[in-house]
Amino acid sequence: xxxxxxxxxxxxxxxxxxxxxxxxxxxxxxxxxxxxxxxxxxxxxxxxxxxxxxxxxxxxxxxxxxxxxxxxxxxxxxxxxxxxxxxxxxxxxxxxxxxxxxxxxxxxxxxxxxxxxxxxxxxxxxxxxxxxxxxxxxxxxxxxxxxxxxxxxxxxxxxxxxxxxxxxxxxxxxxxxxxxxxxxxxxxxxxxxxxxxxxxxxxxxxxxxxxxxxxxx
Amino acid sequence: xxxxxxxxxxxxxxxxxxxxxxxxxxxxxxxxxxxxxxxxxxxxxxxxxxxxxxxxxxxxxxxxxxxxxxxxxxxxxxxxxxxxxxxxxxxxxxxxxxxxxxxxxxxxxxxxxxxxxxxxxxxxxxxxxxxxxxxxxxxxxxxxxxxxxxxxxxxxxxxxxxxxxxxxxxxxxxxxxxxxxxxxxxxxxxxxxxxxxxxxxxxxxxxxxxxxxxxxxxxxxxxxxxxxxxxxxxxxxxxxxxxxxxxxxxxxxxxxxxxxxxxxxx
Numbered sequence: 498x499x500x501x502x503x504x505x506x507x508x509x510x511x512x513x514x515x516x517x518x519x520x521x522x523x524x525x526x527x528x529x530x531x532x533x534x535x536x537x538x539x540x541x542x543x544x545x546x547x548x549x550x551x552x553x554x555x556x557x558x559x560x561x562x563x564x565x566x567x568x569x570x571x572x573x574x575x576x577x578x579x580x581x582x583x584x585x586x587x588x589x590x591x592x593x594x595x596x597x598x599x600x601x602x603x604x605x606x607x608x609x610x611x612x613x614x615x616x617x618x619x620x621x622x623x624x625x626x627x628x629x630x631x632x633x634x635x636x637x638x639x640x641x642x643x644x645x646x647x648x649x650x651x652x653x654x655x656x657x658x659x660x661x662x663x664x665x666x667x668x669x670x671x672x673x674x675x676x677x678x679x680x681x682x683x684x685x686x687x688x689x690x691x692x693x694x695x696x697x698x699x700x701x702x703x704x705x706x707x708x709x710x711x712x713x714x
Numbered sequence: 715x716x717x718x719x720x721x722x723x724x725x726x727x728x729x730x731x732x733x734x735x736x737x738x739x740x741x742x743x744x745x746x747x748x749x750x751x752x753x754x755x756x757x758x759x760x761x762x763x764x765x766x767x768x769x770x771x772x773x774x775x776x777x778x779x780x781x782x783x784x785x786x787x788x789x790x791x792x793x794x795x796x797x798x799x800x801x802x803x804x805x806x807x808x809x810x811x812x813x814x815x816x817x818x819x820x821x822x823x824x825x826x827x828x829x830x831x832x833x834x835x836x837x838x839x840x841x842x843x844x845x846x847x848x849x850x851x852x853x854x855x856x857x858x859x860x861x862x863x864x865x866x867x868x869x870x871x872x873x874x875x876x877x878x879x880x881x882x883x884x885x886x887x888x889x890x891x892x893x894x895x896x897x898x899x900x901x902x903x904x905x906x907x908x909x910x911x912x913x914x915x916x917x918x919x920x921x922x923x924x925x926x927x928x929x930x931x932x933x934x935x936x937x938x939x940x941x942x943x944x945x946x947x948x949x950x951x952x953x954x955x956x957x958x959x960x961x962x963x964x965x966x967x968x969x970x971x972x973x974x975x976x977x978x979x980x
């Protein structure tokens with residue numbers, strides 16, 4: 498039992514170390530994934546999904562907490578410089594080991610990218626935010642992407658509780674934050690919303706094989 | 715007895731224990747001053763590299779573990795219910811030429827100045843048994859952690875607290891169903907100490923601990939149970955080749971310690 502403990506990784510590593518450790522883990526996954534039969538690959542998709550959900554929501558997103566928002570913000574380093582909403586979303590996914598065209602996608606409208614990368618997609622037009630929340634609860638725990646009139650961010654659902662995690666232009670000084678869906682934020686006030694669940698099978702298989710997400714249909 | 719009276723009685727008990735613990739072999743004050751680190755492999759592995767981290771150590775007693783974290787490069791703050799223990803912690807800090815902050819609190823009350831200040835909140839061995847209700851404990855841990863912070867917890871297993879002091883009978887419930895009132899001669903670190911005080915404590919099952927943490931969005935990343943204790947603070951123990959102490963004739967049969975690390979959900 499003690500040996501198991503001794504294998505424990507260090508707590509809350511600095512961001513570069515975190516990125517490196519995720520890439521190392523991804524490479525190790527990729528090697529085994531390439532040799533596995535289809536049942537083994539399916540099991541690996543499940544464990545990779547759990548791994549990605551934990552790393553993104555427990556390490557990567559909180560590391561960005563408080564990074565300033567700016568319309569032109571493109572920083573790659575949490576806490577230094579500023580980051581716009583689209584850059585935030587795509588940088589987080591890239592730092593989780595996904596291959597994607599960070600700059601191009603960050604400058605595009607989020608809808609076609611959401612359609613490409615997400616499943617369980619639903620559009621809400623002039624609906625109360627409580628309907629979005631009810632839909633997310635129905636879909637269950639996981640990482641979601643939400644596209645709005647002029648904004649994009651993540652929604653993290655864990656244990657039935659949903660949090661809107663985004664680089665906020667409502668509070669440029671605070672920037673990246675995690676807040677309830679129905680607060681004073683662009684999600685609550687947007688007329689149009691497109692919500693989709695990330696980390697579906699196709700997306701995770703792309704991560705496991707090192708494939709660029711642009712290649713997803 | 716209400717919680718406030720129980721906390722007051724337990725503060726008196728911990729205040730009375732301080733001089734005896736300072737002089738005890740278990741706490742080995744001279745060894746500590748000379749540089750000995752009382753933290754064991756169990757908590758060190760869960761803590762990881764603490765250098766440069768801001769750490770809050772709950773129920774720190776007179777601060778040996780807190781100051782060990784400071785020696786390892788952490789920016790450490792110790793929190794405890796006992797004013798006498800914290801007085802000694804301050805003296806020890808100065809004597810060792812270290813830097814640490816000290817907060818007097820019973821853990822259950824919220825100290826707003828500590829909110830979102832810490833990379834790690836740490837607590838170990840004989841802590842939650844002094845708290846009647848774990849909900850405020852978990853809520854405060856969450857409040858005190860920065861986003862992305864970790865809670866590291868090592869504790870004696872609730873199975874151990876089911877027994878009477880000489881481990882001959884199962885006397886108490888595994889679950890938190892009663893206040894355990896005990897009158898103890900001496901202390902765990904010095905059984906011959908000339909003090910006789912009443913303690914009020916509560917047993918908390920693993921399910922209760924995990925539930926309050928999860929309810930606060932503290933997501934367990936590691937969890938382990940061990941069949942021995944690195945500290946020899948129970949009666950009738952034998953020391954194994956691995957350095958862990960077990961109850962004689964129960965070796966390998968009961969869990970004695972558990973440890974976990976949980977992340978604050980964002």
